[in-house]
Amino acid sequence: MNVVLIRRILTTIASAALLLWAVATIVFFLQHLVPGDPAMAILGGASANPPEETLQAIRDQYGFEDPLLVQYGAFLTGLVQLDLGESYTMKQPVTAIVSEQILPTLQLTGAALAIAWALAITLTLLTAGRRGWLGRLGAGIEVVFAALPHFWLGVVLLVVFAVVLQWLPVVDDGPLGLVLPALTLGIPLGGFLAQVTRDEFDVALRQPFVLSALSRGARTADVRFRQVLRHAALPGIALSGWGLGSLISGAVVVEVIFSRQGIGQVLVAAVNAQDLPLVIGVTFVVALVYVIANILSDAASVLVDPRLRHTIGATS
Template sequence: MTATLPVVLPPDPRRQRLARLGRRALVRLLGAALVLLAVATLTFFVLRLMPGDPALAILGGASANPTPETLEATRREYGLDRPLGVQYLFYLQRLAHGDLGVSYSQHQPVTQVLAEQGGATLQLTVAALVLAWLLVLLLTVLTAGRGRWLGGLASLCETVAASIPQFWLGVVLLAVFAFGLRWFPPAGSDSLAALVLPALALAIPLAGFIAQITREALELTLEQPFILTARTRGLGELQVRFRHALRHAVLPGVSLSGWAIGALISGAVVVEVIFSRKGLGRQLYQAVQMQDLPLTIGISLVVAAVYVLANVLVDLLHLWLDPRQQEQRP
């Protein structure tokens, strides 16, 4: 009898690719947990070492004129009379159970404040990121490789935009388009019109920065042999740029988008104050002023979590757009 040899199937490239992405995501998520622990620890000790009495902040500040007995009772109630190390350990224990505590200034759970204010900041951040990328694509795709004068002028605009401070741009937009032309409301967060100026204040400097990177990558991509092949097949210039060159040119910009989300959230602290918008940025500004430790730490953790998660997603998106790099990464 002839022995039958087992049939060995070749490995499935798609499964191998998904396995690499899964391993990469697991490593990044473990790193994200360490980052969040570091953020929570640093924020806790920095706020504890700031001058001032947290018990006084809980009772409404110096204007409340609390008695020494009331201050002492408040310290005991919130555990502020314990050694700093013990407070930190209890704080980590609460965090492990998902308990962010109660806001000193608003007297409600921090999770409730985050739920009420997070949507406005998320809306502003997403709108600014989308606007920034629309400006990047419009400016780079239409001007890259179009001649020395046009490219130089567009590059100058990108450099100027990247160097503009967000708070200064927000004040200018407010003065011109809200108080001068009266095209948009100067404050509020309840309408789409009120979102335009704050989103532009965040998007324009970010677009200038990303456009500089994307322009250089696009100009190099337009010189590659596969672009010449696409042109010889009779494709129009815009088809060549959007269908073939853009996918490779946006990779550096995509890598920067994770950092950009963190920059947008940090910029929202100032922009939300300027335009009197509700959101986590404005709440963080007020919480630091009032020494509201639970709310400050809760917002810092949410911002750090969004930043880390965005970087994980951008990293995986970068690998999906350019599978060749999966062989070069662990």
């Protein structure tokens, strides 16, 4: 491993740590700008009508009356120690809550990403570089898919396939219950990835290596699948890290629509209850997943095109 590559890895780690710190800090201060008494939220809200002595005891216990910078310092100390605190409302460690709920969300987003890539590759291979109505049809489908809002698409799929046709369950924790939520997230991302892949596919078709392969007697379908698609997929792979982050954001809506367990449901409940430790914990973990996804997408790009190893070393 050369010095340049080591430097790049260290730079990536430092950038990831800076991003995670920035996300947690922004959420911390934004939550403190929200009106309301967190001690009141911990005790069940204004409807619980707790006595002032109890409220004051809670404020002292959690340090709510400490200066904001003191609270921020304590927060950073816990963050460095991977101690995200205890949920105000659920009375459990935030790490335990998040670790329990993150798996269903990752399953959902992973299935949605697979659907998105399957859709993008299928549309690209069938319609990219084609003349006439087939090429225009593929481009039109991609635009429509990319523009579909998650909330609207989820409701339509739920009504059609679960209520009218009754092919799939409305709510189910098994594999069948994952189909409609994954399609809701995957179809719009698939349309976007297909647009990116199509543009690069059209460019790659005009490269000399395509003509050279065809002149040697290679079949057109083999050239499109084995050589052109490899080049065309690179921009989409690079964007997959961002795509996974957007899928996790969309999961907040989709988990509500389909009543699925997951990090989205937890985040919505925590925001409504002003549960600061849980909001920060969920946001921090989502940012961490986003950082890891981007690192993995970089690694996948190198696997698809090993020449990028030399490009990285030359440009760093």
